[in-house]
Amino acid sequence: MERNREALLAAAAAVFVEQGVQAPIRDIAGRAGVGVGTVYRHFPTRAELVTAVYRHQLDECAALAPQLLREPIAPTEALTRWVATFVEFLVTKHGLGVALQSEDPSLLSLHRLMLEKLIPACATLIDAGVAAGEIDPEVTAYRLMRAVGNLCILGAGYDRADAKDMVARLLTGCRQTRD
Amino acid sequence: MERNREALLAAAAAVFVEQGVQAPIRDIAGRAGVGVGTVYRHFPTRAELVTAVYRHQLDECAALAPQLLREPIAPTEALTRWVATFVEFLVTKHGLGVALQSEDPSLLSLHRLMLEKLIPACATLIDAGVAAGEIDPEVTAYRLMRAVGNLCILGAGYDRADAKDMVARLLTGCRQTRD
Amino acid sequence: MERNREALLAAAAAVFVEQGVQAPIRDIAGRAGVGVGTVYRHFPTRAELVTAVYRHQLDECAALAPQLLREPIAPTEALTRWVATFVEFLVTKHGLGVALQSEDPSLLSLHRLMLEKLIPACATLIDAGVAAGEIDPEVTAYRLMRAVGNLCILGAGYDRADAKDMVARLLTGCRQTRD
Amino acid sequence: MERNREALLAAAAAVFVEQGVQAPIRDIAGRAGVGVGTVYRHFPTRAELVTAVYRHQLDECAALAPQLLREPIAPTEALTRWVATFVEFLVTKHGLGVALQSEDPSLLSLHRLMLEKLIPACATLIDAGVAAGEIDPEVTAYRLMRAVGNLCILGAGYDRADAKDMVARLLTGCRQTRD
DNA sequence: TATGAATGAGCCTTCATTCAT
DNA sequence: CATGAATGAAGGCTCATTCAT
Numbered sequence: 001m002e003r004n005r006e007a008l009l010a011a012a013a014a015v016f017v018e019q020g021v022q023a024p025i026r027d028i029a030g031r032a033g034v035g036v037g038t039v040y041r042h043f044p045t046r047a048e049l050v051t052a053v054y055r056h057q058l059d060e061c062a063a064l065a066p067q068l069l070r071e072p073i074a075p076t077e078a079l080t081r082w083v084a085t086f087v088e089f090l091v092t093k094h095g096l097g098v099a100l101q102s103e104d105p106s107l108l109s110l111h112r113l114m115l116e117k118l119i120p121a122c123a124t125l126i127d128a129g130v131a132a133g134e135i136d137p138e139v140t141a142y143r144l145m146r147a148v149g150n151l152c153i154l155g156a157g158y159d160r161a162d163a164k165d166m167v168a169r170l171l172t173g174c175r176q177t178r179d
Numbered sequence: 180m181e182r183n184r185e186a187l188l189a190a191a192a193a194v195f196v197e198q199g200v201q202a203p204i205r206d207i208a209g210r211a212g213v214g215v216g217t218v219y220r221h222f223p224t225r226a227e228l229v230t231a232v233y234r235h236q237l238d239e240c241a242a243l244a245p246q247l248l249r250e251p252i253a254p255t256e257a258l259t260r261w262v263a264t265f266v267e268f269l270v271t272k273h274g275l276g277v278a279l280q281s282e283d284p285s286l287l288s289l290h291r292l293m294l295e296k297l298i299p300a301c302a303t304l305i306d307a308g309v310a311a312g313e314i315d316p317e318v319t320a321y322r323l324m325r326a327v328g329n330l331c332i333l334g335a336g337y338d339r340a341d342a343k344d345m346v347a348r349l350l351t352g353c354r355q356t357r358d
Numbered sequence: 359m360e361r362n363r364e365a366l367l368a369a370a371a372a373v374f375v376e377q378g379v380q381a382p383i384r385d386i387a388g389r390a391g392v393g394v395g396t397v398y399r400h401f402p403t404r405a406e407l408v409t410a411v412y413r414h415q416l417d418e419c420a421a422l423a424p425q426l427l428r429e430p431i432a433p434t435e436a437l438t439r440w441v442a443t444f445v446e447f448l449v450t451k452h453g454l455g456v457a458l459q460s461e462d463p464s465l466l467s468l469h470r471l472m473l474e475k476l477i478p479a480c481a482t483l484i485d486a487g488v489a490a491g492e493i494d495p496e497v498t499a500y501r502l503m504r505a506v507g508n509l510c511i512l513g514a515g516y517d518r519a520d521a522k523d524m525v526a527r528l529l530t531g532c533r534q535t536r537d
Numbered sequence: 538m539e540r541n542r543e544a545l546l547a548a549a550a551a552v553f554v555e556q557g558v559q560a561p562i563r564d565i566a567g568r569a570g571v572g573v574g575t576v577y578r579h580f581p582t583r584a585e586l587v588t589a590v591y592r593h594q595l596d597e598c599a600a601l602a603p604q605l606l607r608e609p610i611a612p613t614e615a616l617t618r619w620v621a622t623f624v625e626f627l628v629t630k631h632g633l634g635v636a637l638q639s640e641d642p643s644l645l646s647l648h649r650l651m652l653e654k655l656i657p658a659c660a661t662l663i664d665a666g667v668a669a670g671e672i673d674p675e676v677t678a679y680r681l682m683r684a685v686g687n688l689c690i691l692g693a694g695y696d697r698a699d700a701k702d703m704v705a706r707l708l709t710g711c712r713q714t715r716d
Numbered sequence: 717t718a719t720g721a722a723t724g725a726g727c728c729t730t731c732a733t734t735c736a737t
Numbered sequence: 738c739a740t741g742a743a744t745g746a747a748g749g750c751t752c753a754t755t756c757a758t
Contacts, residue, residue, distance in 0.1 A: 004742075004743080024726080024727060024728090025727080025728070025729090026726090026727075026728090034743070034744080035743060035744040035745055036728090036729085036744085036745075037729095037730085037731085037742090037743065037744055037745070038742075038743055038744075040728095040729070040730085041741095041742065041743075042742095138344070142336055142337075143336075143337060143341045143344070143345065144345075146334070146336070146337040146341070147330055147337075147341075147345040150329040150330050150332050151326055151329050151330065152329075153329050153332070155325070157321055157325070158321070158322060158325040158326075162322045162325070162326075165317070165322070166322065166323075166326040166349065168352065169318075169349055169351075169352025169353055170345065170348055170349045170352055171352070172348075172351060172352035173347065173348025173349055173350070173351035173352040174348055183717090183718080203751085203752060203753085204752080204753065204754085205720095205752075205753090208719095208720090213718075213719080214718060214719035214720045214721095215719085215720065215753090215754085216717090216718065216719055216720065216754095216755085216756080217717080217718055217719070217720095219753095219754070219755085220717075220718075225753095362738090362739080382730085382731060382732085383731080383732065383733085384731075384732090384741095387740095387741090392739075392740080393739060393740040393741045393742095394732090394733085394740085394741065395733095395734085395735085395738095395739065395740055395741065396738080396739055396740070396741095398732095398733070398734085399738070399739075404732090496702070497706075500694055500695075501694075501695060501699045501702070501703065502703075504692070504694070504695040504699070505688055505695075505699075505703040508687040508688050508689075508690050509684055509687050509688065511687050511690070513683070515679055515680075515683070516679075516680060516683040516684075520680045520683070520684075523675070523680070524680065524681075524684040524707065524710075526710065527707055527709075527710025527711055528703065528706055528707045528710055529710070530706075530709060530710035531705065531706025531707055531708070531709035531710040532706055541721075541722080561747080561748055561749085562748075562749070562750090563747090563748070563749090571722070571723080572722060572723040572724055573723085573724075573749090573750085574721090574722065574723060574724070574750090574751080574752085575721075575722055575723075577749095577750070577751080578720095578721070578722075579721095583749095
């Protein structure tokens with residue numbers, strides 16, 4: 001049933017927020033009100049479940065880059081806005097940051113997804129900024145995103161506002177410093 | 180025996196580097212050449228062991244701040260040097276970054292230790308910078324350290340050099356920008 | 359639909375060859391291009407499916423005995439030929455040997471089928487041999503067939519040729535030895 | 538504790554008799570009155586447990602061959618006695634026959650053990666028989682033992698006496714037939 | 717004090733079997 | 738009748754933690 005797939009994605013998203021992407025499969029099944037077998041039927045591996053939960057957001061985020069480039073704004077502004085959206089996703093979906101930088105084999109798919117979709121998207125914005133002399137050419141999409149992803153790992157005393165602030169400062173530090 | 184305590188700290192440090200702070204207790208015991216019971220005798224909880232392993236480094240790091248303040252250098256330079264030392268600890272001691280920002284109840288001691296020792300140390304440097312008009316007053320020691328700690332979570336394709344670079348950019352973004 | 363029954367028998371036969379009679383029901387359903395429910399509808403228990411798959415061969419084998427008795431050959435030769443046919447079935451239908459001697463409750467039907475059809479058939483040949491003084495009266499159809507069935511359990515380094523050879527030697531040992 | 542190892546071996550032997558060598562580890566642990574972890578501590582893999590249970594018997598059996606060769610008896614008689622001992626082990630230790638011919642990766646050790654110990658032992662006896670012109674040179678130790686092992690798979694209506702009888706007939710069929 | 721064997725909870729994964737559509 | 742999604746029992750394995758020696 002399609003209903004279960006939806007329920008599972010919702011349950012998984014909720015459980016990932018609470019426990020992270022390494023939460024026991026049973027917990028997700030229980031939250032969705034189904035048996036563990038059902039989880040395995042729909043998502044044979046943990047990676048497939050995690051990937052499914054975040055795929056849509058990642059696609060949207062990737063699609064945002066070309067849109068921003070078409071707008072009549074400075075490359076730096078475009079990158080800033082894109083990163084802001086990225087951050088929004090990261091802090092909304094607790095655990096995604098960790099997942100994106102994990103080397104856990106069961107999360108390889110998600111990592112690959114990031115490499116395939118987000119890195120190129122982010123890279124186009126950085127390239128535009130570099131071309132305009134606004135961004136330090138040393139900055140690479142991969143490193144920047146890893147850093148942003150890390151900065152978005154929240155905790156007590158370090159909320160999403162703090163993360164946004166720190167990401168903004170990091171971007172400031174990525175500006176071209178021609179002195 | 181005091182010998183065992185030393186051996187355990189050395190073994191734990193080594194194992195933490197290789198496997199992170201969640202490494203099996205048995206591995207640490209084995210590395211130290213003792214039984215697991217001995218680990219529990221000396222360090223009843225994992226947090227106490229982790230704390231003990233890093234306490235010395237943290238003390239040193241905390242002591243560095245007043246030294247730097249006494250030197251004839253700009254406050255920004257002092258903060259930069261202090262953070263560099265902090266980063267060195269973070270990336271050298273694999274897992275410390277994660278541990279410092281973890282809410283895992285078993286690591287609360289370490290978190291508390293950071294609050295008690297490092298935050299004040301870092302805060303004096305920030306305060307000096309703010310007083311000199313070099314640092315944005317919005318920046319707080321706690322948030323900065325969390326951010327730096329996060330930036331030092333390494334992984335494939337994001338090594339210590341990358342972390343240092345990103346931390347440097349973050350500090351740039353923390354400068355007073357009254358233009 | 360009768361079609362499904364046929365498809366299932368064919369699929370089951372194929373899967374039994376590959377995986378043995380303990381193969382997952384789902385594999386059989388998949389091979390037949392039907393749902394698992396359909397398997398259960400036609401064959402409520404695994405035993406019924408296994409039985410159905412082999413019934414025809416068993417019937418043929420049973421019918422061979424009276425034919426051989428009618429031919430102008432020595433009783434020993436008749437028994438040898440019959441056993442050869444039996445062996446052919448056993449090694450061709452992977453898992454049948456195991457199934458025939460299994461005490462697994464789910465395979466009782468097949469066991470009963472052997473008792474009802476094959477034992478009497480084999481017994482008539484043995485009786486003829488005993489009457490002719492060629493076969494040791496100690497040999498009983500049931501034990502002989504169990505033994506032959508066991509000898510036909512193949513494996514790496516013990517193929518059907520080996521099984522045939524050993525069965526031939528066993529039959530040699532069943533000859534009347536009044537010397 | 539050495540006691541547990543003994544208890545485990547005893548429990549495993551008993552459970553293997555009842556359920557075969559694929560019995561759940563939990564059952565063995567329960568029978569021995571220990572936790573599953575204890576089983577894994579003593580025998581990290583199923584193969585090691587099975588091997589340990591049967592190693593002693595296999596060693597004894599292997600050692601019997603040279604003894605028999607030294608006695609003033611016919612090679613055929615020696616082989617017959619050795620096989621009788623082998624059969625005794627096989628039927629006493631239910632499941633060993635199956636285990637010895639299994640291709641299950643978890644039982645590879647046991648299979649290897651048979652290859653290393655029993656095959657050579659049996660081969661020396663066969664060679665002696667062949668040299669004396671009493672045994673058909675076509676017979677190889679491996680095939681003979683596989684066959685004997687198979688013949689010793691017991692079941693309802695086919696007990697150890699039946700197995701012995703059939704093995705005896707098989708050996709008769711292995712005699713040199715110079716006519 | 718030190719040891720490490722023992723325990724058992726907890727997670728993963730597979731499949732036989734049921735049942736709503 | 739057919740389907741195949743759902744269920745959940747079963748069994749494997751891994752450690753954190755305890756405790757008798």
